[in-house]
Amino acid sequence: MELIQTDAYRWEIPKTGNMNVPARIYASDAIMEAVKKEETFRQLVNVASLPGIVGRAMAMPDIHWGYGFPIGGVAAFDMDSGVISPGGVGYDINCGVRLAALRLEEKEIRPHLEDLVVALQKDIPSGVGTTGMVKLSLKDLKKVMKQGSPWAVSHGFGRDTDTGRTEEGGCMDNADPADVSDRAMDRGKNQLGTLGSGNHFMEIGVVDTVYDPIAARVFGLAEKQVTLMIHTGSRGLGHQICDDFLGRMTKKAHKTGMVLPDRQLACMPLRSAEAQAYYRAMACAANFAWANRHILLHMAEEVFMHTLGISPRDLAMRMVYDVCHNIAKTETHLIDGEKRRVCVHRKGATRAFGPGHPDLDPIFRDTGQPILIPGDMGTASYVLAGTQKAMEETFGSTCHGAGRVMSRKAAKKAAKGRSLQQEMEKKGVLVRAAGRGTMAEEMPEAYKDVTEVVNVVHGSGISKKVAKLRPIAVIKG
DNA sequence: ATGTTC
Numbered sequence: 001m002e003l004i005q006t007d008a009y010r011w012e013i014p015k016t017g018n019m020n021v022p023a024r025i026y027a028s029d030a031i032m033e034a035v036k037k038e039e040t041f042r043q044l045v046n047v048a049s050l051p052g053i054v055g056r057a058m059a060m061p062d063i064h065w066g067y068g069f070p071i072g073g074v075a076a077f078d079m080d081s082g083v084i085s086p087g088g089v090g091y092d093i094n095c096g097v098r099l100a101a102l103r104l105e106e107k108e109i110r111p112h113l114e115d116l117v118v119a120l121q122k123d124i125p126s127g128v129g130t131t132g133m134v135k136l137s138l139k140d141l142k143k144v145m146k147q148g149s150p151w152a153v154s155h156g157f158g159r160d161t162d163t164g165r166t167e168e169g170g171c172m173d174n175a176d177p178a179d180v181s182d183r184a185m186d187r188g189k190n191q192l193g194t195l196g197s198g199n200h201f202m203e204i205g206v207v208d209t210v211y212d213p214i215a216a217r218v219f220g221l222a223e224k225q226v227t228l229m230i231h232t233g234s235r236g237l238g239h240q241i242c243d244d245f246l247g248r249m250t251k252k253a254h255k256t257g258m259v260l261p262d263r264q265l266a267c268m269p270l271r272s273a274e275a276q277a278y279y280r281a282m283a284c285a286a287n288f289a290w291a292n293r294h295i296l297l298h299m300a301e302e303v304f305m306h307t308l309g310i311s312p313r314d315l316a317m318r319m320v321y322d323v324c325h326n327i328a329k330t331e332t333h334l335i336d337g338e339k340r341r342v343c344v345h346r347k348g349a350t351r352a353f354g355p356g357h358p359d360l361d362p363i364f365r366d367t368g369q370p371i372l373i374p375g376d377m378g379t380a381s382y383v384l385a386g387t388q389k390a391m392e393e394t395f396g397s398t399c400h401g402a403g404r405v406m407s408r409k410a411a412k413k414a415a416k417g418r419s420l421q422q423e424m425e426k427k428g429v430l431v432r433a434a435g436r437g438t439m440a441e442e443m444p445e446a447y448k449d450v451t452e453v454v455n456v457v458h459g460s461g462i463s464k465k466v467a468k469l470r471p472i473a474v475i476k477g
Numbered sequence: 478a479t480g481t482t483c
Contacts, residue, residue, distance in 0.1 A: 067478095092478040129480040187480070198478055239479045326478090437481095 001041060005032075009460035013041065018049040018261065023057040026399075028456050031061045034405055034448055043070040046261040050075070051269070052082025054335060054342055058394055060349050061456040062403025062448065067091065068264030071348035074397040076333065077270060079341045083258075084275045085267035086249065086282075088345035090326040091242045093282050094289035095233035096167075097323055097372040098297055099383065102226040102304070103316035106206045106472065109226055112308055113204070117430050117473050119307045120202060124299060125194040126477040127434035129236075132193035134295060141189045142177040148287030149322075152294040158301075158319075162294065164361040166322040167351060167369075170290040172329070175283035180237075181244050184281075188237025188288060193295040197435055197477035199401075199442055200232040202300060203374070205381060205469035215367040215385050215466045219320050227469055228304075228317070229381055230296050231374050233326065238285035245278045270343055279328070286327060293322055320383065321370035325350045325400035333395050344395045352386035352398040352463050371463055375402050375450030377442055377476065378427050381469040382454045389461035398463040399454070402447035408437075415440035424474075433476035442476060 003025075004012045011032060013023040023044045027035060040063060047069055048057035054076045063072035068087030077083055109116065125132050136144060144151045149170020153160045163169045177185070195202060205227045210216045221227070234241075249266040252274055260266070268275040301317045308315070328345045335342070353360055354368040364370070368386035375381050379402070390396050406414065420439045424431045433439045457463040 090478070095478070128478095183483095196478075197481080200478080233478070236479065243479090 001045065009456050013045060019045060021048050021053050021056050023048045025059040025063065026456055026460055026462065027061045028452065031448065031452055031456055035063050037065065040065045040070050043068070044073065046265060047073060047075050049261055050083055050265065050267065051258060052078040054078050054082070060399035061453045062348065062399045062401055064404050066347065068262055069345070069347050072399060072403055073347045074345065074349045074394055076342040076344045076395045079270055079330070079343065082270050082343060083267040084270050084278055084328055084343055085265055085345065086242050086245045086278060087264050087266065088347055089242070089282060089328050090347045091239050092233035092326055093238035093242060093285035094324045095326040096289060096293065097325070097374055098230045098293040099320040099372050100228045100297055100317050101220050101320055102228070103314065104226045105224045106226060109308070113430055113473050116204065116304065116307050117432050117475060119303045120300065120475050121432045123303050124202060124296065124475065126196065126475065128197045130194050131190035134192040136189045136192060138185065138189065141185055144192065144291050145177045145180065145284035145287050146175050147171055148290040149294045152291045157295045157298040162319045164363070165319040166290060167324050170294065170322065172283040172286050174280050175287050176280035177284055179277045179281040180241060180284050184237050184240035184244060187240050188235060191235040191237065192292055193299060194235060195296065195477050196232050196235055197438060200477045201377065202475045203229040203381065203471050204473040205229060205471045207467055208380070208470040209468040211465040211467060212385065218363060218367045219370050219383060219466060220318050221320060221383060221467050228300055229372070229374060229469070230293050230300070232293060232296065234285040234289035235292065237288050241281045241285050245281065249274060282328065286324065290322065321372060323350050323372050331395070342395070344397070346397055348400045349397045350400045351396055352390040352394070353396045354386045354388040354391045371398055373399065373401055373450065373454060376444040376447035377431060377471060377474045378424050378429050378444040379450055381471065382450065382465065383467040383469065384454065384457065384463040385466050387461060387464055390463065394462050398457045402450035402453055404446055405448050406446040408441040411443055411446035412437060412440045414445065415443055429471050430473040431476065435477060438476050
């Protein structure tokens, strides 16, 4: 397959064979060396060959192999001729990141850090299959799926000001629990307020560097300040919804006459009843995930208050933002000078709407939206801002993290005989993990350098660096 | 990612 470097950060795969559009990868030379794999790029080319795809199939610098679509992939589809694909969203629907900032500085919490981590691990249910404090009746679960974060606010979690600092206000329209299977609801009903496993975590960090003081101020970030980052999604509920619709679409897709290059790309025309049912069910999982992160932040705030023995006023925990990085959304974009409604799939990719976008809260009018990029557990996380360039080039999208370079299996092998916990503590990061294998699977060397990834999206102009966060403590699932 | 092979 032909790969043409067009500038320092952009690589094109020209339209050939069954491709309906060309493909583009955002990468530096070093990132290209790390991500260049025939099977991953084949996945991107497969996406470019799906019906009704608009513009380009795109991969962010954190691209790696995924189910059907690559992770780090962005693709937009025409509402009339295009498709929606559960594999283009991912198993963890609305996997995302929430960031809050405290009034405290590192020196004020260092003496209590061990106590904080122990308390967080005790009070925040984490690991596979765990259930939470919030047990929902079927009726209430349906309300959560319909209302998202606002449900959590109305039930005493967090503050209503938080929803303006959440993508979509923490609630996607069109969610309809009637499209969610009983099995999915059964899996989700006791999982609100749980962290999950794998790369999901809660991280205490410190604002290490501010690159853009004006945007940082609008986002509520200042140097030395302590931050809390939460990375999790829709748990078993979203997983089951993905599974249900992959099965349903796999059965039905061949009846449409579509020829798919990979069965994992199971999809249906956006106009079909099946596609619209998936969209409504996906929105339910997305809303559940926003309520989940909302409740988790509230629980963490309580842990901080109890452990440090201070009032909410002195803790002054405030939301920075909450982003979603596994989703498909109907959005309006300017394409070849024409405003069009398209269905944008972001799989391991983050929305990056620029200044003045009407969907953003007015507080972000001049800065563009905050973008939260978690790194691996030992390195750094970044806060970026959306740009006009992203609106023009990537349907308002950017990367979502460091991106794996090692498979989970390879990471476990490389970790044999090492104490990762001690290695992390030497770096000044206190880590506690619920699962035995998680530390190995998630070790820093299993990921690309997040700084390299962020430099690509900054250098290419599809995002702008605002601040760098240094982790000091992490709890993992 | 995931009641990690209903």
